[in-house]
Every structure is written in C-alpha cells, then in structure tokens.
Amino acid sequence: WPDSRETWDFVLSLSRDISDEYWKRKYAFRPSSKEDFLFAFDKYCQVGRFSAILDMITYDESVVTASQCMQVLRGLIGEINEDPRKLQHVQYGVVHMIQALQQREDIEVAELAAIEYQYLPLLEFQAEPLSLNRLLGTSPQLFVGVICDAFSPASGEKGEITEERRSRARLAYQVLRSIKTVPGFSTGTEDAAHLRNWISEVRALAKEADRAVIADQQIGQILA
Numbered sequence: 001w002p003d004s005r006e007t008w009d010f011v012l013s014l015s016r017d018i019s020d021e022y023w024k025r026k027y028a029f030r031p032s033s034k035e036d037f038l039f040a041f042d043k044y045c046q047v048g049r050f051s052a053i054l055d056m057i058t059y060d061e062s063v064v065t066a067s068q069c070m071q072v073l074r075g076l077i078g079e080i081n082e083d084p085r086k087l088q089h090v091q092y093g094v095v096h097m098i099q100a101l102q103q104r105e106d107i108e109v110a111e112l113a114a115i116e117y118q119y120l121p122l123l124e125f126q127a128e129p130l131s132l133n134r135l136l137g138t139s140p141q142l143f144v145g146v147i148c149d150a151f152s153p154a155s156g157e158k159g160e161i162t163e164e165r166r167s168r169a170r171l172a173y174q175v176l177r178s179i180k181t182v183p184g185f186s187t188g189t190e191d192a193a194h195l196r197n198w199i200s201e202v203r204a205l206a207k208e209a210d211r212a213v214i215a216d217q218q219i220g221q222i223l224a
Contacts, residue, residue: 137183153210
C-alpha cells in the first residue's frame, strides 16, 4: 500500500477504528506535498503518536510552525509517560527541536522555558535550556522558588518528605546546575546594573525564605 492520500482515504472509508489503528502503526514517511504533510500531522496528533511526527520532520523543523513544534513536544510527554521505552528513540529529535525553537523569534520565552523544564534531563548534557535560564535571569522570584524546591530552609520545620517533593527537588537542582549564563550578560549584552539588582532582590527574597546561605552559594556558582 503506497503511503499516499489515496490509501489514507481508502482506510478511512472502512471505519474510523481501522483508520486510527492504521495511523498508530504505519511507518512515518514525509509526504511530498505540504497539504499531505499537514493531513498526516493532524492524524498522528489524533491518535497521540507524536513520536511519529518527529520521524516525519526528520530534523527539519522549518516545515512546521513554532506552535506545531510546541504541540508535538507537549504531546510527546504523555506518550513517553505511557511507554518510557520510546524516550531512547526520540531523545535526539527532541533536543534538536528545542534547539531549533531557541533560534526562532515566533515563540514566547515563558512557553519554551516550560518545555525546557519538562525535558531538562535530556538537555542537561546535550544542550543548554536557554529560555529557562533567560527567565531565571530576569525573575528573582522564579530563581528563589527553584532554590526553595531544591533545598530545605536553614532552620525551622522542613515538612514531610514525600516522593513528589523528592522528584521536584531533583529537577530543581538540575535547573540550578544547568545555568551557564550570568543574568544581564547574554550574547552581545553586558548589563552590570541588571546583575546587581537581580542579586540584591534574590538575596532579599532568599533571606525571607530562610535560604540566605544557599542562595549566596548558588549566586557564587553562577558568577564562577
């Protein structure tokens, strides 16, 4: 059966169940026309097979919009949770797509930062979560929030240590380790005033949260 619109229409004419099963199982080739590509994109989304869209794109994210890339990355999280074995197959495609999105201007920094946070274990050794780091470098509140997730207060009640809290702490610690850019000093930018203000606000918020010492240590790590 050729991978063509004629086959797709025939399969759909049999029944919706057969059509869904077909799109869950078929090999993911890139269609020759833009119209067929978008048709296949929608079909894979309908059956929750976002990993197949990565195969169809084959490291060329220019064929889809930024919002479609985000749709794929969000959907893929659920697909991986259902079948963790797929992670090994898609990890390089995911990293490549995130790096491509980091170069695009038609996407909100906060949206991409949220995706980078979800895929941080993949990015840790292969790429830098640029949007997440940029957001941390502009929001002292977010930075101190991550510190609070990663580290217990210096004194007082630490609360119950649940598995969810442990997972959040591990991820927050990875976020802090991933920072490779000094706030105010990205490529082509040297804003010492921003850095001073950011440090002052972080230290004030950290003191209120009883994390003053660990916050100073994390600031020192970033400056180092």
